Amino acid sequence: DGGITQSPKYLFRKEGQNVTLSCEQNLNHDAMYWYRQDPGQGLRLIYYSQIVNDFQKGDIAEGYSVSREKKESFPLTVTSAQKNPTAFYLCASSIDSNTRGENIQYFGAGTRLSVL
Amino acid sequence: AQKITQTQPGMFVQEKEAVTLDCTYDTSDPSYGLFWYKQPSSGEMIFLIYQGSYDQQNATEGRYSLNFQKARKSANLVISASQLGDSAMYFCAMTLNSGYSTLTFGKGTMLLVSP
Numbered sequence: 445d446g447g448i449t450q451s452p453k454y455l456f457r458k459e460g461q462n463v464t465l466s467c468e469q470n471l472n473h474d475a476m477y478w479y480r481q482d483p484g485q486g487l488r489l490i491y492y493s494q495i496v497n498d499f500q501k502g503d504i505a506e507g508y509s510v511s512r513e514k515k516e517s518f519p520l521t522v523t524s525a526q527k528n529p530t531a532f533y534l535c536a537s538s539i540d541s542n543t544r545g546e547n548i549q550y551f552g553a554g555t556r557l558s559v560l
Numbered sequence: 561a562q563k564i565t566q567t568q569p570g571m572f573v574q575e576k577e578a579v580t581l582d583c584t585y586d587t588s589d590p591s592y593g594l595f596w597y598k599q600p601s602s603g604e605m606i607f608l609i610y611q612g613s614y615d616q617q618n619a620t621e622g623r624y625s626l627n628f629q630k631a632r633k634s635a636n637l638v639i640s641a642s643q644l645g646d647s648a649m650y651f652c653a654m655t656l657n658s659g660y661s662t663l664t665f666g667k668g669t670m671l672l673v674s675p
Contacts, residue, residue: 477662477663484667485667485668486564486651486653486665486666486667486668487605487651487653487663487665488665489662489663492662502662532603534603534604534605536605547593547655548595548607548610549595549607549663550607551597551604551605551606552604553602553603553604554603554604556603
């Protein structure tokens with residue numbers, strides 16, 4: 445089945461620890477995205493990548509880092525510099541972020557991160 | 561910068577009735593796209609419907625239709641014949657079609673469908 449797989453579903457972080465959230469897609473999409481969702485809020489963009497080995501900061505990139513070494517994979521690292529990491533993290537992909545018109549983003553099932 | 565506003569924190573509807581979820585947007589760019597997503601309690605975001613700013617007709621997808629009023633900058637989602645499985649959060653989002661653009665989301669509306 446084609447889709448976007450996020451793992452783990454639940455993740456716990458200790459103080460001062462870096463944690464990495466996985467996102468893999470087999471849709472052959474060029475663009476991938478990471479969003480953060482806080483309770484009662486919409487999604488806010490953390491990072492996005494239009495092509496392998498390239499990525500751009502979104503609205504709330506501080507305390508996060510990403511890599512895009514393969515087209516299929518876009519892992520997100522929540523660093524110790526992120527002081528309030530407890531949230532629901534969603535990964536998405538689309539054919540191309542530079543396509544005029546309909547460019548639907550498809551989402552994974554999300555990772556819920558909590559601080560111990 | 562674009563902005564999406566969803567003024568209804570929660571909506572109730574009885575099964576088999578129609579419901580309208582409101583969305584207004586703000587942008588000075590003439591070319592943009594509008595999206596609706598559904599987020600059930602499981603958390604995943606499910607794409608429902610898309611409307612381009614230059615589309616002449618309102619978008620429809622099964623029981624979902626988008627009431628697009630460009631002059632009012634509104635893009636309301638209409639769900640006909642509500643089902644219990646429609647209970648979820650609904651998010652309106654937009655993207656600009658100039659250059660590289662990403663989705664901007666509203667804060668969402670919680671829809672509860674009662675038997």
